[in-house]
Amino acid sequence: MAKPLLTVDSLVKHFGAVTASDGFSMEIAEGELHALIGPNGAGKTTALNQLCGELLPDGGRIFFNGKEITRRSIHRRARLGLARSYQITSIFERLTVRENLSLAIQAHNGHSFRFWRKAVDDPVIRPAIGPAMERVGLEERAEIPASHLSHGEKRQLEVGMALVGQPKLLLLDEPYAGMGPGGAVELTKLIRRLKTEVTILLVEHDMGAVFSLADRITVLVYGKAIASGTPQAIRNDPEVRQAYLGNEGNRCFA
Ligand SMILES: Nc1ncnc2c1ncn2[C@@H]1O[C@H](COP(=O)(O)OP(=O)(O)OP(=O)(O)O)[C@@H](O)[C@H]1O
Numbered sequence: 001m002a003k004p005l006l007t008v009d010s011l012v013k014h015f016g017a018v019t020a021s022d023g024f025s026m027e028i029a030e031g032e033l034h035a036l037i038g039p040n041g042a043g044k045t046t047a048l049n050q051l052c053g054e055l056l057p058d059g060g061r062i063f064f065n066g067k068e069i070t071r072r073s074i075h076r077r078a079r080l081g082l083a084r085s086y087q088i089t090s091i092f093e094r095l096t097v098r099e100n101l102s103l104a105i106q107a108h109n110g111h112s113f114r115f116w117r118k119a120v121d122d123p124v125i126r127p128a129i130g131p132a133m134e135r136v137g138l139e140e141r142a143e144i145p146a147s148h149l150s151h152g153e154k155r156q157l158e159v160g161m162a163l164v165g166q167p168k169l170l171l172l173d174e175p176y177a178g179m180g181p182g183g184a185v186e187l188t189k190l191i192r193r194l195k196t197e198v199t200i201l202l203v204e205h206d207m208g209a210v211f212s213l214a215d216r217i218t219v220l221v222y223g224k225a226i227a228s229g230t231p232q233a234i235r236n237d238p239e240v241r242q243a244y245l246g247n248e249g250n251r252c253f254a
Contacts, residue, residue, distance in 0.1 A: 152183025
């Protein structure tokens with residue numbers, strides 16, 4: 001395996017009597033698209049929240065690009081190159097695609113002190129907006145308010161906003177949720193293109209997307225990683241089929 005960009009070592013997280021992370025460990029290699037899958041309630045979101053710093057673990061450690069980040073703030077993790085695209089929308093509905101991306105660039109650059117100048121007109125920010133729109137295929141939608149975008153285009157915009165800081169690792173939290181077939185095809189094309197540029201951790205229930213995109217997959221069950229490997233290895237792992245989905249596994253992994 002290439003050098004690990006992210007190492008998760010025995011994370012533990014309790015919510016009262018519930019143990020949502022129960023010694024969860026995984027490694028993400030630089031350059032790969034790594035999918036994290038598991039049944040409802042397995043602890044995927046809890047794991048993701050600990051990786052990006054929204055939740056602090058009760059035990060265990062996280063290393064990113066050679067540094068321990070277990071207790072670092074969200075902001076400091078972002079500065080180190082860890083970006084998350086949210087399942088819950090983080091965009092401003094009334095602002096255009098251009099304006100949303102310009103604000104994301106402004107926030108990333110720490111230029112919020114220029115509040116008297118519109119971000120889109122800022123000479124430092126303006127040159128970065130075009131490439132940011134192109135990166136996620138929204139250049140023809142530049143002047144459209146976000147509220148008029150399709151569900152899929154909103155996802156593209158969210159990903160575009162997460163990418164403005166040129167992250168080393170992009171965390172994608174269920175990007176296919178609520179997506180129609182047309183949008184899903186476009187999103188797959190976008191993620192396939194992005195995976196050549198940035199390491200990605202994809203948390204996703206859509207097994208078609210996971211198995212077509214992932215270089216490696218980790219399977220989480222009851223807060224523990226029960227398997228980690230190539231899609232082929234995961235598909236053929238009897239423990240995964242049994243523990244992850246029971247009989248349903250045969251259908252999902254067919
Ligand atoms: N803030 C919280 N307070 C109490 N319990 C929580 C909290 N967050 C998660 N849990 C519990 O922790 C367990 C893991 O939840 P989590 O949302 O991480 O799973 P998940 O794999 O992301 O599920 P899904 O696929 O349904 O989104 C569940 O039993 C859940 O009810």
